[in-house]
Amino acid sequence: xxxxxxxxxxxxxxxxFFAISATVWAAxxxxxxxxxxxxxxxxxxxxxxxxxxxxxxxxxxTMVYRVKDPAMLKSVxxxxxxxxxxxxxxxxxTVTKIKK
Ligand SMILES: [Cu+2]
Numbered sequence: 001x002x003x004x005x006x007x008x009x010x011x012x013x014x015x016x017f018f019a020i021s022a023t024v025w026a027a028x029x030x031x032x033x034x035x036x037x038x039x040x041x042x043x044x045x046x047x048x049x050x051x052x053x054x055x056x057x058x059x060x061x062t063m064v065y066r067v068k069d070p071a072m073l074k075s076v077x078x079x080x081x082x083x084x085x086x087x088x089x090x091x092x093x094t095v096t097k098i099k100k
Contacts, residue, residue: 028087028096029054035080036062043070045095047084055088065095072098 033049048062057063065086067073076082076098085097 026087026089027055028085030083030085032081032083035076035078035082037064038073038076038078040070040073043067043073045073045076045098047082047095052086055086055093063093065093067098068094068096076100 029052031049031052033047035045036048037044037046039045043066044064045067046062046064048060049057050060051058072095080100082098082100084095084099087094087096
């Protein structure tokens with residue numbers, strides 16, 4: 001076993017480590033909320049929501065979320081009651097779907 005083999009094994013091991021940790025961290029939930037702010041330029045939406053136990057949010061709160069695609073924000077406006085799908089990974093929360 002030379003240094004190239006060791007490097008290749010270390011690279012493969014770290015790849016699997018990241019793949020596994022991403023899987024462990026990933027979680028999602030479908031929730032209801034009310035749109036408080038839409039920021040198309042920043043690809044963000046602010047939603048007032050109830051507790052989301054699946055994602056470890058125990059209380060009602062208003063959260064600013066990143067959206068997967070800013071085009072999603074064209075279908076909603078402030079005051080809308082929406083159902084949204086939220087993913088959580090090591091980078092934080094992302095709204096992946098939203099509908100009235
Ligand atoms: Cu929260």
